[in-house]
Amino acid sequence: xxxxxxxxxxxxxxxxxxxxxxxxxxxxxxxxxxxxxxxxxxxxxxxxxxxxxxxxxxxxxxxxxxxxxxxxxxxxxxxxxxxxxxxxxxxxxxxxxxxxxxxxxxxxxxxxx
Amino acid sequence: xxxxxxxxxxxxxxxxxxxxxxxxxxxxxxxxxxxxxxxxxxxxxxxxxxxxxxxxxxxxxxxxxxxxxxxxxxxxxxxxxxxxxxxxxxxxxxxxxxxxxxxxxxx
Numbered sequence: 382x383x384x385x386x387x388x389x390x391x392x393x394x395x396x397x398x399x400x401x402x403x404x405x406x407x408x409x410x411x412x413x414x415x416x417x418x419x420x421x422x423x424x425x426x427x428x429x430x431x432x433x434x435x436x437x438x439x440x441x442x443x444x445x446x447x448x449x450x451x452x453x454x455x456x457x458x459x460x461x462x463x464x465x466x467x468x469x470x471x472x473x474x475x476x477x478x479x480x481x482x483x484x485x486x487x488x489x490x491x492x493x494x
Numbered sequence: 495x496x497x498x499x500x501x502x503x504x505x506x507x508x509x510x511x512x513x514x515x516x517x518x519x520x521x522x523x524x525x526x527x528x529x530x531x532x533x534x535x536x537x538x539x540x541x542x543x544x545x546x547x548x549x550x551x552x553x554x555x556x557x558x559x560x561x562x563x564x565x566x567x568x569x570x571x572x573x574x575x576x577x578x579x580x581x582x583x584x585x586x587x588x589x590x591x592x593x594x595x596x597x598x599x600x601x
């Protein structure tokens with residue numbers, strides 16, 4: 382069964398450093414998403430991406446965040462200057478039909494120290 | 495904005511028991527997702543349903559669109575079912591998640 386692949390599975394970074402989280406969505410999917418889950422809290426929406434542009438973003442997705450689809454297969458989330466409160470599990474998801482058909486990646490656990 | 499509430503937040507049961515987890519939402523939707531999150535953190539999609547009932551092995555999901563309510567049932571529960579179960583509903587270009595139900599099945 383097709384999978385959404387995320388790398389790395391765990392990243393530790395120093396406060397103020399830039400990180401790039403990578404995702405390979407399912408190849409024929411058109412909609413891409415990033416979510417995050419702070420430990421002990423519910424999963425929160427960050428951003429959705431369709432047709433090479435952001436279609437919706439949350440209040441969390443401020444200027445320190447950016448997304449890119451640099452080639453036909455990868456979908457990246459960049460955090461420019463990490464803060465302690467960015468420590469969370471970050472999930473990528475993709476869908477072929479919008480919100481009604483989702484596949485999640487296994488997540489990247491980001492720890493900012 | 496859709497509010498999603500799950501109950502109970504935590505559930506501990508003995509192996510073999512019948513489990514029910516509930517999900518209510520505030521705004522009408524086209525479909526609802528049930529997801530499973532294991533201790534390692536990864537999320538797996540269990541069901542997407544828009545009406546009636548779906549069954550997959552020992553898992554059964556039901557939805558009542560008029561009541562804005564869905565339930566996830568597990569028959570003959572097993573310790574390997576221990577996980578966090580999350581319902582999520584569509585909201586524009588995203589999913590809105592419930593807070594999850596932590597299920598522990600003891601042998």
